[in-house]
Amino acid sequence: MSVQKAVNGKLTMLIKKLGKTSLELFDYQVGNSFHAVIGPMGNATPIKKYGNIVWGADLVCGYAENWAHCNALRRIEGNHVISMVSFPSKEDVYLEEELRSVSDEYYITTYDGSYGRKGHYLDILEDLLCEGRVDIVFACGDIATMKDLAKITKRFDVPAKVVLRQIMVDATGMCGSCRVFIDGEMKLTCIDGPMFDAHKVDFDEVINRLGMFKKAEETAKERYLVKGE
């Protein structure tokens, strides 16, 4: 899940049905409530002049973060915001109009080619990097994509920042579960992140640790589905 916007006390979130918690959220009825909502957590992205900005997103809910950032960055004079998104297939596409409306350029790809260009946005990014049209790249979504993105941008010597996700318990710096390694140094995604220099992140470690509770996640989901029947 991710937050698209928080305006006048109203929170807009995008949630993908995936595990036990998201399934439960979709079963909420009008009148149900959360115990508490705390946020925003972590550090804010500096909204300033960067020049030609690429914001890439794929996988689950990166698009919401994309929208919020593009919307803010585009209001700064001298910024040119290029959105890039990838979906598995045409029927997975969402938030297209909203994202298009806050981007100076908008590129969409699907893995099966059923909508937009076939393939991944990284291909388009590479083209733009070749043309020398990119000053900085931001990305959220799939960690494996970030790993490739880091390699590509490094080759062109263009700075890249990624929004990392890691498993957290308290999200206030007390558990160390969300530790990531930046240039070999341990950092916490919750209070040092969520954005890190893509060229310094140990992505294999991030991917491995994201899988630590896979079995338990499956168990919880199965039990929730059985209970609902």
Added chain:
Amino acid sequence: MVKDIRKNRVPMPEQPVETRITNFHEVPLGYSPEQAIEEAKRCLQCGKPPCIGNCPVEVDVKQFLKELSEGCFREAFLTIKKCNPIPAIAGRVCPQENQCEGACTLGNIGSQINIGKLESFLGDWAMENGVEEAFTINEKPEKVAVIGSGPSGISCSVDLRKNGYQVTLFEALHKAGGVLQYGIPEFRLPKKVVDEELSYLNKIGVDIKLNTIIGQNLSFKELREEYDAIFVCTGAGAPRFLRIPGEELNGLYSANEFLIRTNLMKAYMFPDEYDTPIVVGDRVAVIGAGNVAMDAARCSIRMGSKVSMIYRRSRKESPARIEEVQHALEEGLDLMELVNPVRILGENGWVKGVQLIRMRLGDPDETGRRKPYPVPGSEFVVNFDTVIEAIGTLPNRLFLERARGLEVNKKGGILVDENLQTRIEGVFAGGDAISGGATVIQALGEGRKAAKSIHEYLKRKH
């Protein structure tokens, strides 16, 4: 006339080992009223009681033992409560052997009075019988913010409120109590006791705001504008890591993560009643030998694991409470002394073992304990599938990094003067946030001291 003194304690009934390693219920079953009276009667009522001076909050131990020995439970409870707002909790978690009990004169001829268990007996008795301290509050208009609802936040809030101040107690987590809630396990400190004893704060009118992270949802600046004084007691909950190779592996936890999952989030009841999972392997290594290490080890044992504790010194240097060490050993803990981890070994991204090196003890260091040195060429490997690092904590830095103007020392502890005032006027600090990690009772003492300083400060100001 010399009384016939019982040399030994009235034995504390406990859950048998084979039962308790299968559950998270409290290990000591508590004294009956008769047993409590009998134990209290052992007190010599010393002319100059050393127990009182050795208590960080100076509970009148002599007086409460006298009252208890006469069966006056209410009076005995109120005597403690004057100095300690949470007797049922403190009686369970204080390192009494280094404090009141450590100084007890009876130790010269037999075993010291079981002051801790008598204190928690009275705390429990008062809760069961609805006995409370009676006092009137003369309301004052000044507002004080207390950041963090751990032991020092609790005692500071209580004292300020009794003095009439409008107190708001902020807590980041969804339950009040700080380390009492997330750190100390159920079998040592039942959460029902914590919740009930803390409900006293609500009753006297402390406004507790849960789920509020100062420095994140509400800025320090906003707080300073709204309140006349602030007490920062954000604790030392940030885990220290060994910084050795292999800490990125799955199956490695900080003791904090392990205990937060287990205690606060009740992972041992996953997936039946709670949603937070925990993965504990068959063979667990706990690194460190303090109270937190003992807690992590005993939680693992209760989740069905075989647990080894890796300690670089020897058992007698362990800073843990004697009762915890004894309980852990009874429960099957394998204490590996004079060994230190060099690297965590992994396979397919998961912990597989720990490479250890043998240590020898040299001369005492600044803590008075003999300093361990590695023995060259003595490295060996032991297989484990879970590693829990319990080598201490650091002050929480989330708030400190966002609180402009607060100065900290090299270890991240907030700098304060002798009255616990920070470099910012009207902002005080105490507990683990200044010391970097101490005991519950020391934090309680600092909370009380801060309340006094804040009272003086507000009196001067208005």
